[in-house]
Every structure is written in structure tokens, then in C-alpha cells.
Amino acid sequence: MLVKVKTYLVILYLGMIHAGIGERQLNSLLSSLNIPPVTQPTLKHREREVGIVIEKIALQSTDMALEEENVATTTQSNIPHGVSASVDGAWQTRGSGRAYNSLSGHCTMVGSLTGKVISYDVRCKRCKQCEVGKKKQSIKQHDCRKNWSGSAKAMESDMVVAMVKNCAKKSVTVETIIGDEDASTISKLHHDVSFNIKKKSDSNHIKKIVTNDLYTVQKRHKQLSERVIRYLLKCFNYMCHQCRGDTNQIRNGLKALSRHPYGDHSFCNSKWCRYLKDPGSFRFKSLPYGRPLQDRQLQESLQNIFDRFIPQADKLANLESTQANESLNKSIASKAPKSHFYSGSESLNYRVSSAIAQKNIGHTYVAKYYILELLIKKSH
Secondary structure, three states: HHHHHHHHHHHHHHHHHHHHOOOHHHHHHHHHHHOOOOOHHHHHHHHHHHHHHHHHHHHHHHHHHHHHHHHHHHHHOOOOOOEEEEEEEEEOOOOOOOOOOOOEEEEEEEOOOOOEEEEEEEEEOOHHHHHHHHOOOOOOOOOOOOOOOOOOOOOHHHHHHHHHHHHHHOOEEEEEEEEEHHHHHHHHHHHHHHOOOEEEEEEHHHHHHHHHHHHHHOOOOOOOOHHHHHHHHHHHHHHHOOOOOOOHHHHHHHHHOOHHHHHHHOOOOOOOOOOOOOOOOHHHHHHHHHHHOOOHHHHHHHHHHHHOHHHHHHHHOOOOOOOOOOHHHHHHHHOOOOOOOOOOHHHHHHHHHHHHHHHHHHHHHOOOHHHHHHHHHHHO
């Protein structure tokens, strides 16, 4: 009978962590089913049994994904070649853009060819058991996950370095990383790992920079409406996509972006400008009244925005994406909601590992027989 109860609690917690709920939500569900609630100490004890196994499964999946990525990269280039991976960090406190005071954060590395997580890391600034133990002047032996004392903003670059070094330990070289416009990450990689590591920018972050610049200009120019901003962003994205790999075409495209909406197509390219394909029937469908813009002061402001990117044309010609990481961050947030505090113990690591296993293996990682068998044996 005792074995059955323990097994029930193990499976119950496995479902709880996979669904992304906590003690309160779980007991609310049990009470509605007329099942006695589970006490916090019992649940915490089972959490540690389940969580350790989930972490092992997640780490095994990243090792397999790293090997797959390495094989795919070598097959594609026919020569030994370093892998390319996108990296992105997230924090467990909702960011305002002004304060960086989260007590924890995580970072993931996704292979460009396989789309699987090849490495991940977590940083925590607090440990409840250590804090309580210091007050009582007696710290019990426990699995302390506190591994950071710096600022929350510096977590991401430190985790990226740790992940690249972890790949190197497994005889896989990371040659290129894809990330946002935070220069501290690549700078730290060059300082701590290798100057040979290359950096490619994320198209979504570049788009955000252009968007912010346009909304800043909007305050001074009434003609720059929401509709015009959407049109300019569409032209920018389409130009970058169609001229991918061609630095000269990107330079001309950036010059054209401040002229094209005004009817000047001297720098346009037929790959993305419909006027050059059919001048007779061309009409600005996305601009007000289907006519070109007229405000010359606005044109000067737009020219200042887009000309600023001309020296970075080579970067814009080789944009990549961190969308896989952003999607994974949402999965992690569903298992470790930002409205709850999980980084005071091992809970955050277990929940992040659960999302990693789900990304690499799928939802079936929960139903794997060997996982349940391992958990049941441990509960005996």
C-alpha cells in the first residue's frame, strides 16, 4: 500500500511539473476530485526524486542533439566544421527595460540545422536553505543551486561562455553564434574562449531597433502614421530577405528605403520593388491614398535612420534568427511562470529541464517507460 502511495505521488508530481502548476493549483485540483491534498514537505521530497531524473533526461537529450548537429554540419560542408547555434537568455522577473534585478535567469543554445537544444544553463542568486541555515548558524547538507552573485544583466554572457565551453568538452567547436545586439556576449567569448568565434545578428532584434527609431521620429512628424511605419518595416524586412548574402544590394536597399516611399526608385532593386517590374500599373497600396509621401523633413529623418545601417551592410546581409530560442523561452515560462518564485531551491532547474526535454524529445518524454521505471524504483 505504501509503495502504491509513493508511486502515485511520484507520477502526480511528474504531471505537475510538466503541466507547469504548483502546490496550490495541484491541491485545488485534487480537492475538486475529492482526493486528499498533498502536504508541502511530502511534495517537496517527491519533487527532488522526480527532478533529478528529469535533469538527467534533459542532459542526455542535449548530448544527443549536439552530436546530431555536429554530424549535420560536417555532412553539409563535407569537411570538419564548427557548428552554428542561436543563443538567447531570459529571466524569471518580468522586464521593464529599465531595471535588471531578476534573481534568476536561464539561457539556451539551439543548433541551426537540427533546431534542437544542444546546451542550456541556469543562474540563481538565492538559496532559501542557505539563508535559513545562516540565521540558525547551522546549514544542513543540501543540493544548493546558488551559482551567481553578479548583476542579472551579466548572467546571459556568462551562461553563453559556459555553454560554448561545455560543447568544447564534448569535442564540438562552436564556430558561430546567433544572438541579439548585446556586444558584451561576443566580447566575453573572445576574451574567455576564442577570437575565432563569429557572431551573426538576429533579424527580429534588428527589426526592433528600426521600429524604436521610427516611433521616436513619429513624435516630430505627424505624417509618419502607424500605417506608414508598418509599410517601412515591411519594406525593410523584405529588402533584407531578398538581398540576403549581397552586401552591395543591401547598401543600395538602405539608400532606397528613404527614397522609395517618395517615388524615387533610383536605388531600388527589382527583387523587392514592384515599380521596376511594372511602372505603368504601380501604386503605393500601403501608403495613404495610394500616393507617395511628400514631407521632405520626414525624408531627411528617415534617411538618417537607414543610412546609419550602411556601415553594417555586411551584418544585414547575413541575418539569422533566434525564433527557436524565443519559442523555447515561452515553453519554459509556461512551466515556471514569472508570477511565481522557483529559484530559491532546485525547482527552477527541474522546470527548465522539463521544457528542454519536451523540446528535444517531445511530450512523450513524460511517458517514457524507463523514466517511470527509474522513478518507481527510487520511490521504493
